[in-house]
Structures are given as C-alpha cells and as structure tokens.
Amino acid sequence: MFERIAELVIRRARLVLVIAVVAVALMGAAGTGAFGKLLEGGYDDPTSQSTRAGKVIGEKFGGETNLVLLVRPSEGGVDTPATERNGRALVADLRKEPGLENVVSYWDEGNPGLRSENGREALVLAHVKGDETEQSENAKAVIERYTGTYEDALTVRAGGGTAAGDEMGSQVGDDLILAEAIAVPLTLVLLLLVFGSVVAALLPLAIGLIAVIGTFAQLFVLGSVTDVSVFAINLTTALGLGLGIDYALLMVSRFREQLAAGETVEDAVRRTVTTAGRTVAFSAATVAAALGALLVFPQYFLRSFGYAGTGVVVIAAVSTLFVLPALFVVLGHRVNSGRLPWVNPGRSDARGSVWGGLARTVMRRPALTALPVLAVLLLAASPLLGITFGTPDERVLPESAESRQVAAVLEKDFDGTDEAALHVVIDRPVDKAPLESYAIALSGLDGVARVETSAGTYTEGRSAETGPANAALGRPDAQRINVVSALAAKSDEAQRLVERVRAVTPPDGSRPLVGGVDAVLVDSKDSIGGRLPLAVGLVALSTFVLLFLFTGSIVQPLRALLLNLISLGATLGVMTWIFQDGNLSSLLGFTPQPMDVSMTVLMFCVAFGLSMDYEVFVTSRIKELHDLGEDNESAVANGLGRTGRIVTAAAGLLAVSFFAFGTAELSFLQLFGLGSGLAILIDAIAVRGVLVPAAMRLLGPSAWYAPRFLRRLHQRYGLSEDGPTVGAATSTGPVAGPVTESPYAKDSSGV
Incomplete structure (x- = not known):
C-alpha cells in the first residue's frame, strides 16, 4: 500500500499539492464556523436521574435556578x-x-x-x-x-451555573490565544534547532496547521448535527500541532537521511513513505484507538474529545502521507535550504549516540539501573491512594472572577440557597398528607437545613415556625421539593446526603427524581466509573492487537502496556499531588479541589495514546534490526541509538504544545496541559531511555515470543512492509551494504 502511495505522489506531486491547497481552503472556510456550533457544559449524563429531574423541573416548574x-x-x-x-x-x-x-x-x-x-x-x-x-x-x-x-x-x-459558564467560555478563548502565542514561536525555534534548516523546520508546522484546520472543519460538521463541547478546540490545537510535528519530524528526518546517503530524490521519497510512512500510519492507529475510547462515555464533553482527537490524528496522518512526500518531490535537496551555519547534515552513528550508549549501560546492569527509576515513578504515583474526584465549578476560575466571588459570599453568609439545594421532583399528583410525611422524613436527615414544599417548610423532622408554603413548588400533576443543605457543595458529606435522600421511602406509587449540583456530581462519577472499565478494556485490547500485528510477539504488547501504565500512574500521581493536595498552588495560581473526573479520564487517554506513539517509533527500529539478524541486546542498543534523538525531539516539541496551557487561568486546563506534557516527557526519557532497554535485556529472546498458531496468524495478517530495497535498480547510493556497515541498509522500521 505504501509503495503505491509513494508512486502516486512521485508521479502527481503538483496535483496532490493543488488538491491539498483547495481542500485546506475549503476546510478553513468551514472551520471558521465551528466556534458558533460548539457548546459549553456537557459534563452530565443525559440518562442520569439528576438530568431527568432537571428536565421535569424545566417542563413543569420553569427550570432549576442557574x-x-x-x-x-x-x-x-x-x-x-x-x-x-x-x-x-x-x-x-x-x-x-x-x-x-x-x-x-x-x-x-x-x-x-x-x-x-x-x-x-x-x-x-x-x-x-x-x-x-x-x-x-x-x-x-x-x-x-x-x-x-x-x-x-x-x-x-x-x-450561579450560567454566570460561571459564561466566564469560563470567555476565559477559554483568552487562554487559547495565550497558549498558542507561546507554543508556536517556541516550537518554531526548537524545530530550527532540531533540523538546522528553515525549510525543513517549516514543513512540520505546515502539517500541524493542516491538521488543526481540518479538525475545525470536522467539528463544524459534527456541531451541526450533535452536541460538541467548546473545549474540543483546546485538544485540537495542542494535539494537531503536536502530532503534525511528530509525524513530519519522522518523515523529514528520514528523507534527509536518505538524501545524505546518496539516493535520488525519487528513491528517497519511496524509502521515506514505505518506512517512515508505515510507522506514521501505525502510530496514528494506536493514538486514534486510545482517543476513540472516549466515545463510550455519554457526556458530550468527553465524546467531543473523542471526535476531535480521532479527527486530528487521521488528518495529520493523511496529510503526512500525501502532502509531505509531494513537498519532498518538489523541494528535493532544497529541503535543506536556509541551513544554520553550525549544522552538519551528515549522518549520525547509532553506535556512538548518547541514547545508544545509555541503552548499553542500562543493559549491562538492567536491574540496578531500572529499580531506582521504578522506585521514583511508584513514589510519584503514591498520591493516587488518596485521590478524590469532582466536576468543574466556579472554583476553576481565578479568584478575581465575579461568579466565584458570589459563590464565596453565598457559602459564607447564607444558610443554603436554592441553587445549591437538592431538587426532588415527583412527576405525578401527590396529596398533602403524604407530601408532608415525605418532607418531614427528608428534613430529619443529617446535614439538611430545611425542606421547602408547596405544603410548607420543614426542619429537623417537623414543620418550621418560619418559612411559609411555596405554592410555586406544587402543580396538579407534579410536586417539587427543595432539600436545602448547609453542607459544603460537592463535599463528601454532600454526596452522601444525595444517597440518603434517594433512600427515603417516597409517597406510595411515586418514584421521585433527585437533582441538583451534588446529585449531578454523584451521577457523573457513577456514569464515568461504570463505563471506565469498558473504555480501558477497549484501549488495552486495541493496543495489544495492533502491537501484535506490528511485532508478531505477545510479550511486546504486554511489556508496552505495563510500562505505559507505570508512567501514566506517576503522571496522575503528580497531578493529584499538585491540583488536589494544593502543592504549587501559589505558584500556578489555582484553588486546590478534587480532581476533575472528566479531565482526568481525558488526560489518561491522550497520554496513553501518545506514549504508544513513541513505543512504535522505538520498537519499529528494534524489530527491524532483530529481524536482520542482530542479537537482542545489539538490536535494542542500535535501535535506540537511531531513534532516541527523534523521540526526544518529538516529545519535547509536543510537550511544549501542552505545557503552554500551564499559563491558563482555568485550573482544569492547567491540569490537562501540565499533566499531558509531563506524561510525554516521562515516557520519552524514563521509559524509552531506561525501562525499555532494561526490560528487553531481562526478557532476552523471549521478548519476541508468540505461540505457533499466532506466529502463523502474524505471517498472514501482520503489518509488514518490506518497501523498495535501497541499492536495487534505481539506487546506487552507499547504503546498500549490510547493517554493520550502514545504518540505512534494508531499514523498514520507519525511523
């Protein structure tokens, strides 16, 4: 397949570029309308009891206070x-x-x-x-x-909710502009340092721009037919720029290597597409599988990231496979134009690289070098033992936000309010006597300040002396009951009160629905928690299958999953230590609170997908060298020697895109940006640099084990791609020798 793509692009390079320009223009025109289609909110399960209660209140009582x-x-x-x-x-x-x-x-x-x-x-x-x-x-x-x-x-x-939402929406735009103002110039500088040439450095930015514009167009279409969160824009810009750079970095590096090896432009394009292009396609599949798991959740806030994530990955991969090779054909050796004076574009020696040397050092003493790293990562993960979860509210805003200041006054100077109350609704007629009996039972629960009904107000298990009946809470066909609490909103006690209210025996023949902010939190946690095993299972299964098809081993997918979970655990632990426990809060300017359950799930899926991206980059080269006859230790050292610099550069560039969100005023954007960036760096440095070579050394030849029937399955359906042999027919460059003489010989690893 990749050979056919290469030949198509070589023959029709200018046509491909013209089509790309037209497509980008059309997507840009559509994408500008995306912002008008995207919605705020989306944190609630539309099938939950609290959401259904809100709908009944909206239909029969004029809606909940917001x-x-x-x-x-x-x-x-x-x-x-x-x-x-x-x-x-x-x-x-x-x-x-x-x-x-x-x-x-x-x-x-x-x-x-x-x-x-x-x-x-x-x-x-x-x-x-x-x-x-x-x-x-x-x-x-x-x-x-x-x-x-x-x-x-x-x-x-x-x-209230709408005021806080309005301020959050405005703040998202400001945070996005600031983050991109930081990320784009810094990324360009880093690209110049990595590539050493202006033209080569601009190519990854072009792919990133196409990915972002294309995903905006996709969000416009989806926003016209279904609910899509405005926060999908943040993932689109960060991931689009980052993955575009990741994939283009891989392709541009390979193309320049082939040119430096003496190949013609056409042969260099063929080799690049059939090797690096294969890796890009496979990496995109793993990232898309991880982000696609977000589609199992009913909250459109999370589903929106699934839409945006899979879209941006596919668009970045397709543009990398078609547009970038077409640019290579047109540019040829001019890809090195604008070279910085101190850069030597010659080949590097895998055996003498820093990463190759590190791999050899680790493999000489695998347990001695890996155990301290594991200990640090497990220590970083330890705050997860005390993790608690919540949903976004006005506390994610800076203290200067008006809605947050109002919330602080309500908590301090008011004895509970209607907005913070639990709203119980009975969607049928209820006589006064059973209504009073039910309200009295509710008012006797621990933590309840008062219960307001159309029959009267009740406190401490009896009718209150103050607080008349509120006729607006009664309808001939329905009753609304406000259970006002003096408990801190979204606290553990407030959540337990929701369960106690739902457990009270209702009037005969009725099935009350309990809503309100605390009920929404309880239902959101239950909804996400209930579907989380399915999402994690889909991610793990798809990753296992793809890595098996790629490597032919059942040990490699298990090793990759285990190491990725360790690095993600460390990342989530550090984020819990910062954002829940409050460490660094004065430096970053946020208010400590429980971890945002939706953002934590999102961060897990994004970081897992990106870690598999680098897993493919490294494993592809190791596998190729192993298949060419090198022993396991040599294949790992030489494979990391060739890929270490690329993985480090890609991780650094992608981390910049996410770390830029650390400047945000919204704390959950800080959480997402800093957490994703940290996960990328931990994976690229600690996992790829130390734990992977240590694990491969300890596993030895068994690292490539698969049962006989699975080996036959892999031989038939595995994702192999030999590609055109360098030095054959159309190529007479100096890379036709054996692997020990040239790092380019018969390399179909994609790196």
Whole structure:
C-alpha cells in the first residue's frame, strides 16, 4: 500500500499539492464556523436521574435556578423600605427579560434563605432559558445589562451555573490565544534547532496547521448535527500541532537521511513513505484507538474529545502521507535550504549516540539501573491512594472572577440557597398528607437545613415556625421539593446526603427524581466509573492487537502496556499531588479541589495514546534490526541509538504544545496541559531511555515470543512492509551494504 502511495505522489506531486491547497481552503472556510456550533457544559449524563429531574423541573416548574444575582444596597440593609422598593423594581425588570423565567427574590418570598445572615445582602434567583448555547447568550445579555449599579441604589453581582459558564467560555478563548502565542514561536525555534534548516523546520508546522484546520472543519460538521463541547478546540490545537510535528519530524528526518546517503530524490521519497510512512500510519492507529475510547462515555464533553482527537490524528496522518512526500518531490535537496551555519547534515552513528550508549549501560546492569527509576515513578504515583474526584465549578476560575466571588459570599453568609439545594421532583399528583410525611422524613436527615414544599417548610423532622408554603413548588400533576443543605457543595458529606435522600421511602406509587449540583456530581462519577472499565478494556485490547500485528510477539504488547501504565500512574500521581493536595498552588495560581473526573479520564487517554506513539517509533527500529539478524541486546542498543534523538525531539516539541496551557487561568486546563506534557516527557526519557532497554535485556529472546498458531496468524495478517530495497535498480547510493556497515541498509522500521 505504501509503495503505491509513494508512486502516486512521485508521479502527481503538483496535483496532490493543488488538491491539498483547495481542500485546506475549503476546510478553513468551514472551520471558521465551528466556534458558533460548539457548546459549553456537557459534563452530565443525559440518562442520569439528576438530568431527568432537571428536565421535569424545566417542563413543569420553569427550570432549576442557574443564575444567582447577589444584591447589596448602597446604604442600610435589605429590609429598608427604599431597598425593598428598588429590589422589587429590579425583579420586575428581570421578569420582562425574554431569556429568563422562574424569577424569585427575597422581597417576593420572604424566604430567610435568600437573605444574608447580616441582613446586608439578598438574592434574586432565576432560570436562564435554552440549551447551553442559548443559555450562554441569554445570560451574557442579562449580566451585561443588570450587573454593576442598578438605579444608583443597588450593587448587583452575578453568580450561579450560567454566570460561571459564561466566564469560563470567555476565559477559554483568552487562554487559547495565550497558549498558542507561546507554543508556536517556541516550537518554531526548537524545530530550527532540531533540523538546522528553515525549510525543513517549516514543513512540520505546515502539517500541524493542516491538521488543526481540518479538525475545525470536522467539528463544524459534527456541531451541526450533535452536541460538541467548546473545549474540543483546546485538544485540537495542542494535539494537531503536536502530532503534525511528530509525524513530519519522522518523515523529514528520514528523507534527509536518505538524501545524505546518496539516493535520488525519487528513491528517497519511496524509502521515506514505505518506512517512515508505515510507522506514521501505525502510530496514528494506536493514538486514534486510545482517543476513540472516549466515545463510550455519554457526556458530550468527553465524546467531543473523542471526535476531535480521532479527527486530528487521521488528518495529520493523511496529510503526512500525501502532502509531505509531494513537498519532498518538489523541494528535493532544497529541503535543506536556509541551513544554520553550525549544522552538519551528515549522518549520525547509532553506535556512538548518547541514547545508544545509555541503552548499553542500562543493559549491562538492567536491574540496578531500572529499580531506582521504578522506585521514583511508584513514589510519584503514591498520591493516587488518596485521590478524590469532582466536576468543574466556579472554583476553576481565578479568584478575581465575579461568579466565584458570589459563590464565596453565598457559602459564607447564607444558610443554603436554592441553587445549591437538592431538587426532588415527583412527576405525578401527590396529596398533602403524604407530601408532608415525605418532607418531614427528608428534613430529619443529617446535614439538611430545611425542606421547602408547596405544603410548607420543614426542619429537623417537623414543620418550621418560619418559612411559609411555596405554592410555586406544587402543580396538579407534579410536586417539587427543595432539600436545602448547609453542607459544603460537592463535599463528601454532600454526596452522601444525595444517597440518603434517594433512600427515603417516597409517597406510595411515586418514584421521585433527585437533582441538583451534588446529585449531578454523584451521577457523573457513577456514569464515568461504570463505563471506565469498558473504555480501558477497549484501549488495552486495541493496543495489544495492533502491537501484535506490528511485532508478531505477545510479550511486546504486554511489556508496552505495563510500562505505559507505570508512567501514566506517576503522571496522575503528580497531578493529584499538585491540583488536589494544593502543592504549587501559589505558584500556578489555582484553588486546590478534587480532581476533575472528566479531565482526568481525558488526560489518561491522550497520554496513553501518545506514549504508544513513541513505543512504535522505538520498537519499529528494534524489530527491524532483530529481524536482520542482530542479537537482542545489539538490536535494542542500535535501535535506540537511531531513534532516541527523534523521540526526544518529538516529545519535547509536543510537550511544549501542552505545557503552554500551564499559563491558563482555568485550573482544569492547567491540569490537562501540565499533566499531558509531563506524561510525554516521562515516557520519552524514563521509559524509552531506561525501562525499555532494561526490560528487553531481562526478557532476552523471549521478548519476541508468540505461540505457533499466532506466529502463523502474524505471517498472514501482520503489518509488514518490506518497501523498495535501497541499492536495487534505481539506487546506487552507499547504503546498500549490510547493517554493520550502514545504518540505512534494508531499514523498514520507519525511523
């Protein structure tokens, strides 16, 4: 297959480039519309009890509270006649807003929970209409119109889910611009240092740009037919630029090596496509398999990364296999144009390289060198023993964010609010007596401050002396019950309260649905946790099968999976130590909180896929040398000697793209960027440099073992590609000798 691609590109190079330019222009035109199609949110399981409760409340009670306006009078307290008059005027104006419904306030209800304990502030609660995009637009309009000073008498600040979401959406754009402003120039400088020539350095950036533009177009199409998260943009830019550089680095390095070996441009293209191109295709398959596992989750926040991840990988691989060889044909030896003065483009000796020397040192004392590295990685993974999980809220924003400041005031000065309450909804008629009995049982639970119903307010297992019945919570065909808690939102105690509320015996014949922010967290963790074994199993199975087809061994896939899990465990442990335990929080400027469950799963899949990328780079060369007759130890040392520099350069360049997100203001973007970048470096240095040669030395010849029936299967279906033999027919370069004389002889490893 790769030979046919090479011949097509050689014969029709300019046509391929023209088609590519037209395709990029069309994708660019479509991709500009992606931003208008992408949604915020997407963290909830649409089939969960909390989501279904929210739908019933939306249909029959005007929706759950998702906008909180904190009102403070310029003078006096909230109970003065002047403040009450101005407060009612504010509420009247808000009720005229077409994007709001279910607007309630302290001055309407007299609810003590809507008044601060010091009497200086009061709340106006509302539901912002529409889906995530419409809610964002409606909330933005209301916030711009009413926050600040109202009638020179009230100071109004916005909080709640939609306000936090609006600020997160705005911050994502700012963080993305800053990250790319850092990553792109730094990447170009590093590419110049790696390649030593301006033209060669620009080629990987071109492939990365195609991958990003193409994926934006894909997101536009998908966003038109299904829900796609706006955060998919971040993965698209980081992974598109990184993988484009990874694959192009491999191809450009190989092409320049073949030219340096004396081959013609056409033969160099053939050899590059049939070797490095094969590795690119296989690497892309492993990365796509890891990211494709995200599609098993019901939350479209995670599924969106599956869409973007698989799309950017495929587009990067296809453009690397077609566009890049066409550029090689057109450029020829000019690929080295703009050479930096200190660069010698000649071949390097695998046996004398730093990585080859390191591999030999490790293999002389495999246990002695590997055990300290394993100990450090296991120590780094130890914080996972205390890991806890949560979902994003206003705490991911900087402390200067208004929605976060409002949340802090609510937690400190208010005795629980409707937005933080558990919302129990019964989608059928309920008589007053059983409703009261149910509410009394709920109010007696540990952690419940009060229970509000259409029949009255209840505390500590009895009817409250204050807090009248709220008729708005009752409908002829449904009842809504607010279980207000004084517990910290999303705390372990608040999550346990959800389970206790769901365990209370309901009125006969009813099946209550429990919603609210704490219920959403419980359901999200259950949903992701329930599907996580399937996702991990699919990743492991697909990786095992692909690596077996590539190597013909069942030991190599097991070795790769084990070492990758160790490096990922170390990465997740370090991220837990930083973001959950709060170490380095003052330096990075975030608030410690439980690990974001969705972002942790995403980081695992991305890092696993990329680690398999480098696994293929290294194993391909080792396998080729082993197949050519070198003993296991020599094949490992020489294979790492030839690939070590490329893997290190690729990892460094890709890590830059992710580390740039460490400058983000949103803490979960910091988590994703720093975690992914760290995982790449750990894998490229500690795993490929030390643990792989140590494991290969300890395994010996058994590293290539497979049962006889599987060997026959591999001989028939294995992913082998001999490619054109260098030195035959069209090539008379100096690379036709045996492996011991030239590092280029019969090399189909792809590196």
